[in-house]
Amino acid sequence: MPDGSARRSGIALTEKQRIAWLRLIRSDNVGPATFRQLINHCGSAENALAMLPELSRRGGATRSLRISSIEDAERELEVASRHGACFVGIGEPDYPPALRHIDGAPPLVAIKGDLTSATRPSVGIVGSRNASVVGAKFAAMIARRCGQNGYVITSGLARGIDTAAHRASVETGTIAVLAGGLDRPYPPENLGLLDEITKGGGLAISEMPFGWEPRARDFxxxxxxIAGISLGVVVVEAAEKSGSLITARMAGDFGRIVFAVPGSPLDPRCHGTNALLKQGAVVTTGPEDVLEALAPLSQLDLFEPPMIEEPDAQTGAIVPPDDDDRYAIISALGPTPAEIDDIIRHTGLPASSVYLVLLELDLAGRLYRHPGGSVSIALPG
Structure with missing residues (x-):
């Protein structure tokens, strides 16, 4: 059984840094990976904001980059405060520790509820929105027993399996991960459940701005x-093409344990879970299957130093590569995803030069980043 008490480790952002981080992640063409590269190259979010126009210009941008203003960031922080929420940075004590270790971890998340839930070991439970009575009952049983054994239950607040898992673990602790802003739960019918979670010792979390209506690509x-916060993900009733299978694939990519509940081959809601079992997912016929597999992982130290930290001293000016080197790096790119290490070897140029040119292209909207860290270039068209 994991220690149910939350261990906290990290370095708090100053309010000035929090505003700069929020401005940076809300600016055009800045995603989590780009954010990290900007901090690495520029030394701080404040420096990065000042350098964005020049970096995007060097990347071949055809229009001015929209940079989030101080007023916009302050307004969003104020809205969060009015909703009883706050923004937590990746290196701060209340950031979910397992989430720090995934590729593309969000540098800032909006959190509402009991912050200690964020730092407890977690089990993810996902599945069909059109759940059967038996499937919902089984998900609730897994959630209840895992919660009683010290785990917080993480799910997506969707209908069906997600709802069953959340309801069964409100008393022991549950995390609702939203695709939209914290004030825009989906489906809207679960607004009451969300309120119950955040007031009952649980937590709601999102990387999207307040007021953001979730779109298909946000899920x-x-x-x-969900996959990043959890040590393992249990899939209960999932069709062949479903968001639950996306969660399971991501969990596998992140080194998490994937559990699947076998179901009737005649039920389309079970085709995806049965396929996961063929691919090596842990056969799950009861809570003990989950608890036994997770026991060694729950003792791992996930509370190591933050993964994005601004240095105390200002970094020196960045010396960009010359035109020949920049041309060599861009020429090495194509529409097919390539590993960055392969680009470095192919060009024979310093890694710092390659990363800087990729950053410039990214800010100019000319680079695609793919799962696993590979990149490709956007061809003119």
Missing amino acids: PRRNRL
Whole structure:
């Protein structure tokens, strides 16, 4: 059984840094990976904001980059405060520790509820929105027993399996991960459940701005957070093409344990889970299957130093590569994803030069980043 008490480790951002971080992640063409590269190259979010126009210009941008203003960031922080929420940075004590270790971890997340839930070992439970009575009952049983054994239950607040898992673990602790802003739960019918979670010792978390209505492409981003927060993900009733399978794939990519509940081959809601079992997922016929597999992982130290930290001293000026080197790096790119290490070897140029040119292209909207860290270039068209 894991220690149910939350261990906290990290370095708090100053309010000035928090505003700069929020401005940077809300600026055009700045995602989590780009944010990290900007901090690495520029030394701080404040420096990065000042350098964005020049970096994007060097990347071949055809229009001015929209940079989030201080007023916009302060307004968003104020809205969060009015909703009883706050923004937590990746290196701060209340950031979910397992989430720090995934590729593309969000540098800032909005959190509402009991912050200690964020730092407890977690089990993810996902599945069909059109759940059967038996499937919902089984998900609730897994959630209840895992919660009684010290785990917080993480899910996506969707209908069906997600709802069953959340309801069964409100008393022991549950995390609702939202695809939209914290004030825009989906489906809207679960607004009452969300309120129950945040007031009952649980937590709601999102990387999206307040007021953001979730779109189809936002749900895979949410699924990545579910997989990243959890030590393992249990899939109960999932069709062949479903968001639950996306969550399971991401969990596997992140080194998490994937559990699947076998179901009737005649039920389309079970085709995806049965396929996961063929691919090596842990056969799950009861809570003990989950608890026994997770026991060694729950003792791992996930509370190591923050993964993005601004240095105390200002870094020196960045010396960009010359035109020949920049041309060599861009020429090495194509529409097919390539590993960055392969680009470095192919060009024979310093890694710092390659990363800087990729950063410039990214800010100019000319680079695609793919799962696993590979990149490709956007061809003119």
